[in-house]
Amino acid sequence: xxxxxxxxxxxxxxxxxxxxxxxxxxxxxxxxxxxxxxxxxxxxxxxxxxxxxxxxxxxxxxxxxxxxxxxxxxxxxxxxxxxxxxxxxxxxxxxxxxxxxxxxxxxxxxxxxxxxxxxxxxxxxxxxxxxxxxxxxxxxxxxxxxxxxxxxxxxxxxxxxxxxxxxxxxxxxxxxxxxxxxxxxxxxxxxxxxxxxxxxxxxxxxxxxxxxxxxxxxxxxxxxxxxxxxxxxxxxxxxxxxxxx
Numbered sequence: 377x378x379x380x381x382x383x384x385x386x387x388x389x390x391x392x393x394x395x396x397x398x399x400x401x402x403x404x405x406x407x408x409x410x411x412x413x414x415x416x417x418x419x420x421x422x423x424x425x426x427x428x429x430x431x432x433x434x435x436x437x438x439x440x441x442x443x444x445x446x447x448x449x450x451x452x453x454x455x456x457x458x459x460x461x462x463x464x465x466x467x468x469x470x471x472x473x474x475x476x477x478x479x480x481x482x483x484x485x486x487x488x489x490x491x492x493x494x495x496x497x498x499x500x501x502x503x504x505x506x507x508x509x510x511x512x513x514x515x516x517x518x519x520x521x522x523x524x525x526x527x528x529x530x531x532x533x534x535x536x537x538x539x540x541x542x543x544x545x546x547x548x549x550x551x552x553x554x555x556x557x558x559x560x561x562x563x564x565x566x567x568x569x570x571x572x573x574x575x576x577x578x579x580x581x582x583x584x585x586x587x588x589x590x591x592x593x594x595x596x597x598x599x600x601x602x603x604x605x606x607x608x609x610x611x612x613x614x615x616x617x618x619x620x621x
Contacts, residue, residue, distance in 0.1 A: 380515060382532075383467070383516045386397045390599040390602060390603075391497065391596070391599035391600050391602070393599075394592075394595055394599045395408055395552060395553065395596065398556050398557065398592060398596075399533050399556055399559065399560075431435070433447040444487075447516060447517065447520055447612070447615065448616070449612065449616045451513065451517075452605055452608055452609050452612050455509060455510070455513045455605070455608075456601060456605055457603075459505065459506055459509045459601055460508075460554070460598060460601065462502070462505055463594065463598065463601070464594070465504055465507075465599050466498055466501075466502055467485075467498065468489075468494070468498035468502075468590065468593070469590055469593075469594055471518045472485070472486055472489055472583070473485060473486045474486065474583075478520050485526070489586075492529055492557075492561045492562065494560065495557065495589075495590075495593060496554045497559075499553065499554050499557065499593065499597070500554060500594070501552075502615055503550060503597075503600070506597075506600065506601050506604055507604070510601075510604045510605055510608060513605075513608045514535070514539070514607060516533075517608055517611040517612055517615060518532040518535055518536060518611065519532075520615055521611060521614065521615055523620070524615075524618055528614060528615070528618055531611070532611070535607060535611060538607075539607070547602060550600065553596055553597075554602060557589075557592070557593055557596065559587050560589065560592060564585045564586075564588060564589050565586075567583060567585070568584075568585040
């Protein structure tokens with residue numbers, strides 16, 4: 377199993393550590409605290425909105441009945457399991473056609489799945505599925521919180537502001553995944569080609585290095601899913617520990 381060279385340990389969420397393991401460069405450790413970094417990411421318009429959500433009476437929520445389905449303490453687990461199953465079942469991780477007698481479609485897929493653009497397109501599609509699934513859960517949790525006390529209604533308002541304020545920075549973070557995976561893909565493929573050219577009889581066949589890459593891609597997607605779920609998990613914890621949770 378081929379991997380990127382080992383580097384200095386990187387602290388942070390599994391998603392960040394997973395990306396760091398794939399890159400050939402050393403990643404600097406963060407020099408600012410989370411609160412200091414957030415202060416740089418939130419511009420003055422969002423700061424005003426956040427102050428209003430914290431200090432003022434939350435606006436009367438307009439609730440959509442579709443968001444008010446029953447929620448319990450296992451809701452985040454169910455959503456994660458459903459999204460994780462969708463990821464595992466994606467065609468990027470399915471068996472690749474091989475052997476003789478392949479149909480034209482099977483042959484085209486076998487060739488397409490040997491190049492990174494195929495995996496980049498699948499990664500972006502799965503990212504969209506994660507974003508949509510987690511977004512719906514977050515909306516439902518905020519809607520439930522809005523039915524409770526002013527304190528929980530205020531929490532829902534703050535979460536709405538924070539989601540808007542950090543969305544641009546989050547998109548930048550999520551876009552790093554496909555880029556670093558692309559570089560990882562090319563390093564694995566080149567290492568296998570170099571080994572075979574040099575006559576190394578232990579050089580991995582294409583399906584071996586490609587399977588290593590697909591395994592890494594799967595891990596990165598699951599790690600991204602877990603990070604994206606964290607705000608919803610916080611909302612759910614507040615909901616389930618409140619009276620009538």
